[in-house]
Amino acid sequence: MKKADDCPLCLTAGGQVLWAGALLRVIAVDDPLHPGYTRVIWQEHLAEMTQLPAAARHALMEAVWRVEQAQRDVLQADKINLAQFGNMVPHLHWHVIPRWAGDSHFPEAIWAPAPRRSPEQLAAWQAQKALIQARLPHYHAALRAAFAQDVAH
Amino acid sequence: MKKADDCPLCLTAGGQVLWAGALLRVIAVDDPLHPGYTRVIWQEHLAEMTQLPAAARHALMEAVWRVEQAQRDVLQADKINLAQFGNMVPHLHWHVIPRWAGDSHFPEAIWAPAPRRSPEQLAAWQAQKALIQARLPHYHAALRAAFAQDVAH
Numbered sequence: 001m002k003k004a005d006d007c008p009l010c011l012t013a014g015g016q017v018l019w020a021g022a023l024l025r026v027i028a029v030d031d032p033l034h035p036g037y038t039r040v041i042w043q044e045h046l047a048e049m050t051q052l053p054a055a056a057r058h059a060l061m062e063a064v065w066r067v068e069q070a071q072r073d074v075l076q077a078d079k080i081n082l083a084q085f086g087n088m089v090p091h092l093h094w095h096v097i098p099r100w101a102g103d104s105h106f107p108e109a110i111w112a113p114a115p116r117r118s119p120e121q122l123a124a125w126q127a128q129k130a131l132i133q134a135r136l137p138h139y140h141a142a143l144r145a146a147f148a149q150d151v152a153h
Numbered sequence: 154m155k156k157a158d159d160c161p162l163c164l165t166a167g168g169q170v171l172w173a174g175a176l177l178r179v180i181a182v183d184d185p186l187h188p189g190y191t192r193v194i195w196q197e198h199l200a201e202m203t204q205l206p207a208a209a210r211h212a213l214m215e216a217v218w219r220v221e222q223a224q225r226d227v228l229q230a231d232k233i234n235l236a237q238f239g240n241m242v243p244h245l246h247w248h249v250i251p252r253w254a255g256d257s258h259f260p261e262a263i264w265a266p267a268p269r270r271s272p273e274q275l276a277a278w279q280a281q282k283a284l285i286q287a288r289l290p291h292y293h294a295a296l297r298a299a300f301a302q303d304v305a306h
Contacts, residue, residue, distance in 0.1 A: 048221065049221060050225060065210065080203075099240060
């Protein structure tokens with residue numbers, strides 16, 4: 001399996017490991033602005049989806065859908081954001097980000113500047129975020145259960 | 154097929170149509186900063202990938218990989234960026250964005266503020282961008298050919 005000496009995703013887990021298999025791992029991202037933010041990281045050091053054989057690509061996307069489904073079911077996100085960039089770390093990793101209409105950046109991408117909010121809006125999001133954070137253990141348990149059933153990864 | 158009265162991707166093509174089938178269409182995005190920027194838009198009005206049946210989801214991703222492959226082969230991008238957000242327009246559409254190490258936003262996401270560049274860097278990117286833009290007709294022809302072979306979409 002190809003690894004790179006200078007790649008943070010080859011050298012470290014890249015976050016709290018929720019599940020890890022031979023092909024991929026699922027990581028909880030510690031982001032105070034975006035509760036539930038999860039990454040699906042391919043174990044081998046490859047930069048682009050089209051560098052994977054079709055079956056491997058399919059396995060990676062199946063994992064992304066599984067995370068998306070758990071975010072919809074357990075976190076009841078208003079929207080799911082998916083992204084695979086790798087501009088800074090060219091090692092395949094998918095961002096799976098649950099979004100809420102009142103979150104710090106909605107409807108912008110989380111990489112964009114945060115829109116201006118009123119103090120009332122900020123307070124409402126803080127309260128909602130606390131409820132979401134309280135649900136994270138259930139979300140992580142659901143994810144682990146979804147992946148534990150699976151021997152293909 | 155579900156359509157929404159107030160959805161711009163139901164009401165309009167959303168850009169220059171490079172290819173359109175029953176399930177999805179491929180659009181050239183007119184973005185002066187990001188030559189080659191392409192979207193794959195699902196024809197039905199649905200918000201999330203996990204709302205699609207597995208076969209439809211697979212067909213949509215196969216189209217995304219085909220666009221990525223053409224961007225790698227014909228445009229020789231340094232990196233491909235993939236994203237499905239739908240925060241503003243909750244109708245499934247994938248952004249497939251070829252990136253170059255010297256482009257206006259690299260290594261940031263294109264939705265982030267552009268990093269500061271020197272006049273020399275800006276001039277070098279302008280020159281490179283002109284060469285990329287000259288290749289776009291070849292890129293579009295390659296995409297059309299890749300999709301024309303395909304009857305499944």
